[in-house]
Amino acid sequence: xxxxxxxxxxxxxxxxxxxxxxxxxxxxxxxxxxxxxxxxxxxxxxxxxxxxxxxxxxxxxxxxxxxxxxxxxxxxxxxxx
Numbered sequence: 001x002x003x004x005x006x007x008x009x010x011x012x013x014x015x016x017x018x019x020x021x022x023x024x025x026x027x028x029x030x031x032x033x034x035x036x037x038x039x040x041x042x043x044x045x046x047x048x049x050x051x052x053x054x055x056x057x058x059x060x061x062x063x064x065x066x067x068x069x070x071x072x073x074x075x076x077x078x079x080x081x
Contacts, residue, residue: 021079023055026063028072036069043073055079 027046031039047057055077062070 022058023077023079025075025077026072027075036071038070038072047075050075050077 027038027043029039029042029046030037047060050057056079058076058078061074061076063072063074064070
């Protein structure tokens with residue numbers, strides 16, 4: 001997995017029974033420097049790249065601040081290895 005500045009690896013979990021690798025990423029790319037919301041088209045592009053690398057997207061959860069503005073997305077991925 002490539003290490004990107006805007007995508008942080010939060011944790012990696014290996015289930016020994018089913019040999020499933022799960023990964024949680026945080027996506028934070030914005031359209032412009034002071035733009036308050038996440039760029040959804042870049043998020044879609046990143047999800048497409050992850051699917052091509054063999055990851056299965058289990059869930060995508062928006063993370064918002066106390067005003068309700070979406071600041072990032074948490075992506076739960078799974079890889080059958």
